[in-house]
Structures are given as C-alpha cells and as structure tokens.
Amino acid sequence: MPAIDRELETLAVERDADGLVRLTFTVPGHRQNVLTGRAIEELSHALDHLAAEPPRGVILLSGRTGSFFAGADVSRLEELGTLPAAEVADLCDRGKAVFARLTASFPTAAVIDGVCLGGGLELALACDLRVATSERHTSIGLPEVKLGLMPGWGGTVRLARLIGPGPAVELAGSGEPIDGPAAARRGVVDACVPAAEAVESARRLLALRSEDGFIAARRRRMAGPADLDPMEREFLEATTAAVILGRTGGHYPAPPAILRTILAGASVDAATASRLESQAFAKLAATPVARNLLRVFSIGERNRRDAGVDAASGGEPMPAIAPAIVGAGIMGAGIAASHLRAGVPVTVVDVNPEALAVSVPGILEEAAWDRLAKRVDEARAVELAGRLRTATSLAALAAADIVMESVTERPDVKQQVLAEIERTVGPDTVITTNTSTNPIGRLAAGLADPSRFCGLHFFNPVRRMTLVEVIRGPATSDATVARAVAHAKRLGKCPVVVNDSPGFLVNRVLMPYLHEAGELLREGVPAERLDRIARGFGMPLGPIELYDMIGLDTAFYAGLVLSAAYGDRIEASPVIPALVKAGKLGRKTAAGFYRYSEAGPHGRIVGREDKAAEVITRYAHLPRESSDRTVVDRLFLPMLLEALRVLDEGLVRDSRDIDLAVIHALGFPAFRGGLLAWGDSLGATEVVRRLELLGELGARMKPTERLLAHASSGRPFTG
C-alpha cells in the first residue's frame, strides 16, 4: 500500500500482511472519541487512499479502550438550532455520503469496544459487519432522542433494514443503550466476544462473509425497502404511537418523528429513506424543544468543566481517597451507594447499629443494580461489600479526608456531631453537611476551623437526582469548595455552588410552588386536579403528591425556616401542622393528602385522605377563578420570581445554574429548558401581565425590579 499522502490527526491506517487494513481512531482533544468534522474528513481521505488499491477488507476500531465513538461532536450541536433547515439537511447528507462509501467497494467491519452511541453507532451500522465486545463498558445506542433529535447519519434507515422497523423504533425512540450481548441477540451486531478476541473475530468474519456471499446479499438487502408486513405496520402506527404519547405526554416531538420517519422510509429504497431522514432531522433541530434540550445539555457540559471557584487556585484538587459518611438513614445510605457505584470505597458511621444493619443491604443492592439487565448483580454486590466499611463510633473517621455529615435534621445534634468530627479527623480533612435547611454559618459556629466546612446537599432519591448543592458558608475557603465540587463530580453528580441563605437554591425555588398549591387546595381546587395540571406542564410529580413524598413533617420544619426568612410572601399554612399532628405524614405513614396502599415509596394512591379533606375545609379560603392556565401561572410564576430574587441576591455564580438545578433536583421539565428558559418562552412582558392579573394575591405575585427591567429592555432571562 502506498503511504498516505498527509499526516492524519484522528486515525491511523495500517495494512496487515494478509491484506486487511485497520483504521484506528484516536480523536485528540476529547475524553472520548467523537465524530468531529475532522474525523469524518480524514475517514473520507483514508477511503480515497484505499480505493486506489482496494484491500481485502477494512476494520474500523478505536485506539481508546472503552470508547469506540461517543457520538457526534456535541459542542457543535447547539449551533444546529440556529441554522436554516436546508443547511442542516445538507450537513446530514455530507456525513452520509462519507459513511456510504464504507459499503461501496471492499468489505468493512467495525470492532465496538466501549461506548458506541449516536453517530458512533451510525458509523458502525454503515459497515458491512459489526463485532461488539462483551465487556461491561460496551454500551450501544442512539441517544439523539434525549436531545430532542433523531439519528441523522442513516441510523434509522440502516437499523430498520438490519433488525426490522419495530425494534429500530424501540432503540432509536427510547434512546436507551444496550450492552454487547443484547446487541448480538437483537441483530444489531453480528458477534459479541471478549475484547481480547474482537479484532481476530472481525478478521475471520470478514474473510468468511466475503467468501460465502453474505456481504453482497446484505448490501442488496440494505439498499432496498425494509421488511414490514401490514400487521406490523398497523401495530406500529396505532399501538406504538399510543405508547410514545403515554411516555412523552405529547411534549417531545422526536419520538413520534422517529416512528413516522421509519414507517415512511420502510416502504421506499434506502436512498429515498435517507433523504426523508435528513429532512426529518432538520425539522426536529429547529423545534424549541430541541433547542432547549441542547442548551440544557451544553449547560451540563459547562458544569462538568467548572471547578466551582472563580480563580483556579492551586490547580486540580487532590481526589479524596478516604471519604466517610456520618448517618446511615435514607440519605446517608443513598450517598454511600453512589460512592460504591462510582468505584469509590467509603466508610459509613451511624451511632445506631440497627440503622446500619438495615441500610447496608440496601446500599449494596442499589450500588450493584445493573441498569441494562434491570436487576441486582449479586456477584458485584459481594465484590462491593469489600469496599464498604461500617462503624458505630466516630473514631472510624480518623483517616478520612472528606466527611459528609447526614444525621438527623436538628441543629443541636448536627453542631455536636460536627464538632466531634472535627476533633477526630486530621487538619486537612474537608467536613460537609447534608442539611436541608440549617444555615451553614450557624452549623459552623462550633468548629475551630470553619474554612474547611461547607454544605454538600444531595437530593432524594440520591440515585435519581443528579444535582448536589455545594453551599459556601461565610468562612468556607475556595479550596474547600473546589474539593467538595471535585468529590461530587467523582460520584457522577452535577454540583452547583451556592451561597448560604435559607433554603439555599433548590428548596427556596421549590417553596413558592408548594405554598401556592396549598393555597389553591384551600380555595377548593381538588388535589388530583392540581397534580394533573402540574404533570401536564411536565413535572414528574404534582405538588400534592410531592408533599406526601417529602413527608409533611419535613415540609413543616422546612416551611418554618423559610417562612421565618421570607414571611412577606410565604405564610406558614395551618393545614400542614394539623395533618402532622394527626399523624398523617405522607407516604411514610401511608396517609397524607392521599391514602396509599402501603407505607413507603412503593405504595399506590388509593384515594383522598378524609382527614386532609376535613382540615382543608376547616381552613378554606373563598374560591377564585381557577382555569388550568391560571393554575399553571400560580404554581410556576412565583417560582420564576423567586429565581429572579436569587439572582438579585447573587446566590448563584451563573444564572444558568438555576435552570440546571431545577431540572436535576426537582425534575422541572427539561423540554422547557428550565425555569428561566420557560420564562423566556413567555417573555418578560407577558410574565408581568399575567402577574398583574394575580395581583390581589399580594406580595408573592408582585413583579420584582429585575423582572420589570427585563420587560422594559426586552432582554431575555437566559441572556
């Protein structure tokens, strides 16, 4: 083979003695291989070069262990929403033209070891054959739908022909990845073998399948229409469409667009289907939902790169090697499990041996939960048990370099535990608290060195809520913040640094929502209707269901702190303490606003709780106008106002942190882009107009100066 005529940055071309060529990708400047414009252009150049003297076969593989291709270059994706549709479709077509050359002459195979997502899978699908590895790190899927998009480099076209339109809709429409063995079972790959055997397996498969005519037959099949009998078409058109509607609540245009595109593409040849795909992709890229999801994604990426402090003082903080948690309750257990999942050994201390005995099996099960197989991996649980150390005495913390206090929410208990932690650990240990409501400054009062202390506030359930608030107390040092942020990231969390103030960021923004829901109940709006309207807006739970999940006792104590601080707009409701007094604490007692089939997180709602109905009637307000629109405005506009006050007070370092926080801690709908982006979708002037209509509700609906300034300047909240 003549030497390639220029230096390639992203791939190496090597020809073996037996006439096979290996194209090994290692894309610089990224943690994972991503399909940058440069990588695609160099692939094209390498294919030109090979065409001059066609090899017996070509194997595409990655030079990075654990990463075949993570997808397209997402740093460029956000631009898509700003380009005209024709230009976007053209971008798709250009990538497709390069990929199409992988089946134009010599046989090709992809060796998939590690992450193979989005454009990465489309590249692999463009080859004649695929060999995946059976390693734990191999994960294969089309997650574009999660960004409001769909595959745009032939993924829907090739997958529908390879595995059938129904399974293709499932894989591309859900965005969920599968592992190597599952990909082999479904026919996405032709073989699944251990990593050490993968290249050899691809080599043998290429030789065999070139000779027996399989590749030529597959190429013919892939170029024609997809197999879709009328019954399957009918099922996809009706049942699958209904399932998608149920899953997305009609808020996400991408899954139905994927279904429509695959159905339309199934009855035509692949070239026509490919054009349909490009057009559908371009149309989706222009939707507000895709723009919002791409923005949320890029805010998340920015968060991943942010050290949490403005001046990068002293470089990367040393990773904690001996983290410890004090308190093995709901939260302590969840935090411990997230350590083990992230491969970080951890010590858990609880004064109560029974609390430890109850929480250890739960910690191990959660940590060893296999998401792809949807069950606990028992062997992994046994392995992880060796990395979980438990103790009933704080003396076990002596060697810890970061301690996360998560004991009962009582300031006196916390102060005492924190002081004892400080006496036990070394002088450089970072000490954090998971308090939901106590000011960090107050908890720091008993510490000799408050500069090493901050809040590290996780959300319930820890496994699902990725946000962590890192709360900077008045004396907290930059180094402490940076170490807490680095530790949260190591757990795969999304840390947002906030200044100390009652409710910090998330609970403060949540408070007006819960408060308003309580007021609406007292005006006679049924709980079920409030929950339905909030879910319809896109919240995962309505406010009344949320009260019951948080626990009315917890809500009561948090409410006391928040109404003491923000009493002009948040009056403590008499309904909550009356229910607490009656022992109706929500899910944990199988009764709160609703009655449940059993106590705990798995109970089903079986009806309205009579005691709640009685208490609400006792404290009833006069009814008001309560159209669905008014209810949405009353629930969400005060949250927006509170977010603007948070900005006024300089509690966050960047306004984008607010959108990130409400999405990752409260489940605020990502398709709306977060609270501020939702405000922008209305426009500040419209927000003011709607608040004026609610003016008689008092201070809590009063536009703030900042809002009025946005209305008069026309500047967006997300600017």
Ligand code: NAD
């Ligand atoms: P929990 O009651 O389930 O657990 C508290 C644990 O602390 C118990 O196991 C108790 O035995 C232990 N403990 C008490 N005193 C101790 C001591 N002196 N030394 C060692 N262990 C001690 O409470 P939780 O819900 O896990 O909450 C813990 C913290 O997390 C609180 O500060 C709470 O406000 C905060 N938080 C809770 C939630 C939530 O939804 N539950 C969410 C975010 C933050």
